[in-house]
Amino acid sequence: MSGPGVGWYLIVAALLFGVGALGVMLRRSPLIVLLSLEIMLNAGSLTLIAFARQQGTLDGQVFALAVMAVAAAEVAIGLGLIVAMARRDMPLDVDQASALRG
C-alpha cells in the first residue's frame, strides 16, 4: 500500500475517539453531547475500515455500514428526546436532567 500505513489511520482514530469522549464528558448541552458521540462512533468506524484494509477482507466495511445505521438510529431517538425535553420546558442541560438519579 502506498502512502501511510494502517497504523497512522489508527492513531487518527484514537485521537478522534479521545476528543469525542472529552466532549461527551465535559459538555452540558445534549445537542453537543450527541455530536461528540457521532465523533466517537466515526472513530470506531475508521478503525474498522483500517483493519478491513489491513486484513484484505470486506467484513470490517460491512460492519462499519451497520455502525452508520445504528448512528442514524441513535440521532433519530436522541433528537426526539431533545425536542420532547424542549417541549416540556425542561432546561436543555444534561446535568439538570437528573430525575431518575438513584
Added chain:
Amino acid sequence: MGNVLVWIVWFLAAGGCLATGVAVVSLTNPFYSALALIGNLASLAVLYLLLSAEFLAAAQVLVYAGAVMVMFLFVVAYLGGRADAPWAGGPPLLRTAAVIAAVALLVEVVVVLGLAWGDSLRDPAEVSDSFGSPGEIGELFLTDHLLAFEITSIVLLVAAVGGVVLGSEKERGTP
C-alpha cells in the same frame, strides 16, 4: 511521486478531521458545532477513500453529512436560542477527572498500537481494484451478512417510529 501525493492528501484529511473534531467539542454555538461535524465527516470520507472503501465514503457523505446532519440542523433551528447551553459544568474536580479519563483512553490505545507497530501492523494485504466497491459490499450483505442487514432495517424502523412518538405534538399526560 504518487506516494508523496497520498501522504499530502492524508495529512490534509487527518488534520482537517482532528481540527474539526476539536471545533465540534469546543464551540459554544451548537449550529457551528454541527457545521464543524459536517467538515469532520467529509474529511473522514477522504480517509475512507484512501483506505479503498469507496462505497462507504459515498455513503458517509450522502447519509451522514447529508441526511443526518440536515436533521440535526433542523432541530438546532427549531430550538433556537434555547440550544445554547453553558459550555461545561460540574465542579472542577469532575472536569479534571473527565480530562484524565479521556487522556488515559488515548494513552492506552497508543500503547497498544505501539506494541503492534512492528509486526502485525506492518504489511497490509494486497487487494484488488474492486475492493470496497458497491457491488462487492452488496454481495456480502445479501449472502454472508444477510441477518445483520435485516436486523439493521428493523433497528432503523424502530428508531424512526420512536423518533416520531417522542417528538409528536400530542400531550400524553403531564411529566
